[in-house]
Amino acid sequence: METIRIKDEYIRLGQALKLAGLVGSGVDAKMVIQDGLVKVNGETEYQRGKKLHDKDVVTYEGESFQVETCL
Template sequence: MQTFTLKGEYIQLIQLLKVMNWVEHGAMAQEVVAEGYVKYNGTVDFRKRLKVKVGDIVEFDGNQVTVI
């Protein structure tokens, strides 16, 4: 499992996918979220602009990150 250190109150889900290098660009991030390939705290979430905060766990394509 990887960790991501948050430098503000939150990061949008699609931005987190890009920062983690799990997708190549923003359009791809939006697509994988819309298709239901991303899990947020254990459940599929389709909100592209979801505010990910400290303590949240995001999963995609066999990768998992905890926001600290």
């Protein structure tokens, strides 16, 4: 599982998918999230603006990453 490190308290789901390289743009992120293809901590998430915090795990197309906060 990959880790993405953030310097803030949270990152929004759409931004995290782009940062992890799983989608190419915000529009792509919006589409895959609205289609119910993204899971956060094992639950399907439909909100692109969902705030992800330290230790949250995101899964999309069989690939997963964990958010790590470096404050």
